[in-house]
Amino acid sequence: MPELPEVETVRRGLEPVLVRARLTRVRQNRPDLRFPFPERFVERLDGATVERIDRRAKYLLAALSTGETWVTHLGMTGRFTLDGTQVGEFEEPAPIAGKHEHMSFCAVRGDATTRVGFADARRFGFMGLIPTEAVEDHPWFRALGPEPLGNGFSGAHLAQVFDGKTQNIKVSLLDQRNVAGLGNIYVCEALYRARISPLIAAGKVSKPRLETLARVVRDVLNDAIAAGGSTLRDFANADGGQGYFQHRFDVYGREGQPCTAETCTGVIKRIVQAGRSTFYCPSCQKR
Numbered sequence: 001m002p003e004l005p006e007v008e009t010v011r012r013g014l015e016p017v018l019v020r021a022r023l024t025r026v027r028q029n030r031p032d033l034r035f036p037f038p039e040r041f042v043e044r045l046d047g048a049t050v051e052r053i054d055r056r057a058k059y060l061l062a063a064l065s066t067g068e069t070w071v072t073h074l075g076m077t078g079r080f081t082l083d084g085t086q087v088g089e090f091e092e093p094a095p096i097a098g099k100h101e102h103m104s105f106c107a108v109r110g111d112a113t114t115r116v117g118f119a120d121a122r123r124f125g126f127m128g129l130i131p132t133e134a135v136e137d138h139p140w141f142r143a144l145g146p147e148p149l150g151n152g153f154s155g156a157h158l159a160q161v162f163d164g165k166t167q168n169i170k171v172s173l174l175d176q177r178n179v180a181g182l183g184n185i186y187v188c189e190a191l192y193r194a195r196i197s198p199l200i201a202a203g204k205v206s207k208p209r210l211e212t213l214a215r216v217v218r219d220v221l222n223d224a225i226a227a228g229g230s231t232l233r234d235f236a237n238a239d240g241g242q243g244y245f246q247h248r249f250d251v252y253g254r255e256g257q258p259c260t261a262e263t264c265t266g267v268i269k270r271i272v273q274a275g276r277s278t279f280y281c282p283s284c285q286k287r
Contacts, residue, residue: 001124002074003183004058004148005224006090010080011055013087017114018050018062021107028103034075034126037103044068044129045105057144057181061135069132071140075124081117088228094121103127144180148217153179155211162202162210169205170198171274173217182217184276185252186224190217192251197285198271198278251279259284 002010026046028037038044049065062070072078077094080087086096094100096119104117118127130138145161146152161178162169172178173187191198194213196205205213227248250260255270259281266283 001076001183002058002078002090003185004055004181005186005221005228006088007058007060007074007181008055008225009088009228010074011053011060013082014060014080014116015053017082017109017116018107019052020049021109021114022047022049024106024108026103026105030102033078033102033120033123034073037127038129041103041127041129045070050107055181056135056141056147057176058183059140063132067132068129069135071128071130071135072118073126075120075122075126077122078118078120078125081119083115084117095119143177145176145178146180148179148182149221153214153217155207155214158205158210158214159207162205165202167202168198168273169196169200169202170278172202174274174276179217184278185249186217186220188252188279189250190220192280192285193220195284197287198273198280200287249279251281254279 023045024047026042028042031037044066045064048068051063051065054061054063058073060072060074062072064070077092079090079094079096081096081101084097096117100119100121101117102120102123104115107114107116128140135141146157158178162172165172170187170191173182173190174184176182188198190213194209194216196209196213251268254268257268259266259268261281261284264281264283266281268279269282271278271280
């Protein structure tokens with residue numbers, strides 16, 4: 001599933017095309033994705049102007065001139081395209097055209113018109129239209145914790161929400177009520193950089209180490225966003241193939257390989273926590 005850096009990359013790629021653009025020729029090619037499209041979806045989008053595009057956790061939020069906010073969750077394989085070119089890069093490939101394109105529209109800014117499509121091969125993504133003034137109170141957003149790249153996220157915040165917790169820190173960081181938008185890949189990477197074992201109880205991690213962890217979480221996410229940027233790749237090739245976001249992971253997906261730390265002779269281990277794979281170095285990340 002696309003994580004926060006991938007969603008932010010998509011937001012940055014869409015922003016110069018959609019902000020202050022009028023949406024026209026809106027088409028809906030099926031009744032639902034993971035959930036049904038909103039009632040009168042095409043009618044409510046057509047003719048609206050996009051005032052801004054934000055991100056909350058792993059959601060894209062386009063505030064419209066109609067007083068509604070168009071919310072998109074990419075699910076596992078959701079992709080936006082601009083004139084046939086995919087916005088952002090992803091770790092996993094997925095079809096983005098033909099029967100997999102479920103809605104499309106034209107974005108008109110001045111003399112420029114861009115055709116925008118949304119494809120979702122597995123249809124785990126979804127879209128909604130929410131009154132802009134009510135977004136924060138909507139069930140999708142009401143219980144979310146602070147953004148890890150925002151001012152509300154810090155070691156002090158982690159110390160507060162982890163106080164007394166016996167649940168391991170890996171699963172605690174994935175809890176969206178504690179921090180919004182953190183996913184499995186980047187939690188593994190952040191814990192490795194902070195040299196914190198994923199097995200330790202969240203409430204047992206000292207405040208100084210939580211300060212380090214908060215800083216490292218920001219660094220990991222910013223590094224991933226910088227690596228993805230807003231690069232557009234043209235996937236209109238003969239065999240329908242496509243590229244994907246190339247990460248340089250220290251631990252994720254590297255089971256059985258040597259630790260990347262210069263002075264470490266450890267080997268990356270994989271375990272399962274709360275149904276998710278955890279990759280870590282037992283030598284560097286001792287309890």
